[in-house]
Amino acid sequence: MANTMQFSSIIQKNSLHCQALSWQRFAFAKCVSSSSRLCVSVRNSCGGRGGLRVSCEGARIDVIERKKSENLGVDESEKQLTCVMKFGGSSLASAERMREVAELILSFPNERPVIVLSAMGKTTNKLLLAGEKAVSCGVTNISCIDELSFVKDLHHRTVDELGIDRSIIATHLEELEQLLKGIAMLKELTPRSRDYLVSFGECMSTRIFAAYLNKIGVKARQYDAFDIGFITTDDFTNADILEATYPAVAKRLHGDWITDLAIPIVTGFLGKAWRTCAITTLGRGGSDLTATTIGKALGLQEIQVWKDVDGVLTCDPNIHPHAKPVPYLTFDEAAELAYFGAQVYIFEAVNVIELCKY
Template sequence: KGEAADAAGFTVVMKFGGSSVSSAARMREMADLILSFPEERPVVVLSAMGKTTNNLLLAGEKAVSCGAPKASEINELAVIKELHLRTIDELGLDSSIVSGFLDELEQLLKGVAMMKELTLRTRDYLVSFGECMSTRIFAAYLNKLGKKARQYDAFDLGFITTDDFTNADILEATYPAVAKRLHGDWIDDPAIPVVTGFLGKGWKSCAVTTLGRGGSDLTATTIGKALGLREIQVWKDVDGVLTCDPNIYANAVPVPYLTFDEAAELAYFGAQVLHPQSMRPAREGGIPVRVKNSYNRHAPGTVITKTRDMRKVCYVTVSVYSDSSM
């Protein structure tokens, strides 16, 4: 695996969620974070900016009932336009990076309003605008900084999925297709790949699909397995997988080591950091997943592996809450 990764020039996958790229300031910090690890040659996977996915879905739902003439007046559309154009302006980039997408988005909403119907297939296509724009902005910003980057839409990179719109699954053909494309492009013209999370292409319909809950993490682990990398990094807004919900117990601490089975069990009991399905490719490929904090980049985070040295046990405090009225 290591030799294959070196030949391709990649060492890790770095996946960043929506809160990590929610503004121009956050994108600057993410670029600085990536460049602060010069020993790494990452494949970067991004979610849509901030609340963009939710706003796209709300815009689609409103378009169904508002009528075509009023589709361009939907508030969520205005919020999406303002966020992306402001971010581009603050980063000193050209608005043409996203202007075509914003125009197409408005036309799509008018079409939904005219048909008074939002199918699952159209819903997936609508949602894809978020990742398509965030990755183009971030790749352009890295290039402006002098760090060569290349943007990829996952549905053109080789992510082949079932045709289960809104909850598609990765098909086995994805792995060699993604590896071939990324290897080939690196050999021809080395650049940091910036890939849309959450998206794929249905193998029968050839339409854009989304991967459901934990979809961007699944994108990252799929790339890690395809390239046989040494580690997959999932950057969140917490210091790792915590012992409990910090909103409930303020003294929650990160667990340094977990197995995939333990991480799945924590998810079953309500942990929101990782979805077990998104970890499947990493588990199959035997590739560690490291959960790190994009707001605290040098914290070690949580490393999730198939097995772990039981001498590295994390002893934690279990708090029992009682209700005196019971």
């Protein structure tokens, strides 16, 4: 069967207005997800948010762990992770949205997913702006940078609303302020310090989300991608993932999973430079690439990239509000769309899946 990208619309719009609506939405998500496994087609919702589900059936990846798993019995194979679910900033913009994401994940009881998260909302942009302001504002004025206050308030409000202890992000917020002071002292923001700066977004969102899952009784474990084998070139702000990443990530995630069944919550977007060992980023929107890399590393059949649109549309809905969902896309079409800059996913992410085809 030819590989296609498969889309399922999932969530209804205007969710923030009504709690009842959001429950309805999850029921809908559940019913769509189970049927869309059997039938490759678009599920049209009445103008709602959606999930972009990228299916790479028949992937053949030479990862030692995968070969081992093929020889396991039924009970053993049930211990394998089954898919990747990636949620971007817009899906994680507040405590409420995080709760919805948790509900959504739990509405797939048969999945044992690896969760990849971006930074909350517009955190990455705010951190970059804070860094630029720090260059010229003077060390003593760091705490007056609006973007720093915004990031602090957003994360504090989120942990408070989720009922998690602030200590889960306290060290990161302190280090973030220290880093901005350092930038102010040096009066320069290099690509390398830029990557370190934005990494705080993903490091905090994943810690908050993992803590929340644990709080509601769902065992989860947080991972920083740069600590579990995401090895990249030293091209700060736009690093490439190196081949060594695949076996390393598979070994770590799979090994931890079979020892202790806790849902892995992994930072998107981040890696570790192989020469300098400093934190790198994979280019804007790079969490999609983290998701497909993990999918390829573990030899998973499905990578779900959840977005706030009904799948890939005929046009950016911000440009044309009546854009319609595209029911099917071949990998080549998807790659072309991404290559020419459709924000909905990034080219490199599609490219990794392309490598998994028959």
